Amino acid sequence: PDDKTVIVKEYSRFAGEDDEVYYPINTPEDREKLTAYRRLAATESRDNGVLFGGRLGTYQYLDMHMAIAAALTLFDNQLRPFFEDGEPLSQPRGH
Incomplete structure (x- = not known):
C-alpha cells in the first residue's frame, strides 16, 4: 500500500543443517x-574459462555493496575484454 511502511530487522546466526550458507x-x-x-578453480578457469565470484567464490565475507562492486570489476576487467577484444578469460589468483 502507498500509505504504509515496512521495517525489517535482520539478525545473523550460524547456519543450520537445512540452511543455505x-x-x-x-x-x-x-x-x-x-x-x-582453489586448485580446482584454477584448473576450471584455465581449462574451461570458468570465473568464480561472490562470497563463496572468493571465500570472503562481503557486504552487498562490495559484492556488487566486485562483480562489476570482474565484468570490466575480465568479461568486457573477452567479448570486445577476444582476450582469454583468466581468473585472478586467490579468487
Whole structure:
C-alpha cells in the first residue's frame, strides 16, 4: 500500500543443517577445503574459462555493496575484454 511502511530487522546466526550458507566460516577444516577448491578453480578457469565470484567464490565475507562492486570489476576487467577484444578469460589468483 502507498500509505504504509515496512521495517525489517535482520539478525545473523550460524547456519543450520537445512540452511543455505551465504558466507564462509574461517575454520581449519574450511581452510583445507579452500585450498582444494582453489586448485580446482584454477584448473576450471584455465581449462574451461570458468570465473568464480561472490562470497563463496572468493571465500570472503562481503557486504552487498562490495559484492556488487566486485562483480562489476570482474565484468570490466575480465568479461568486457573477452567479448570486445577476444582476450582469454583468466581468473585472478586467490579468487
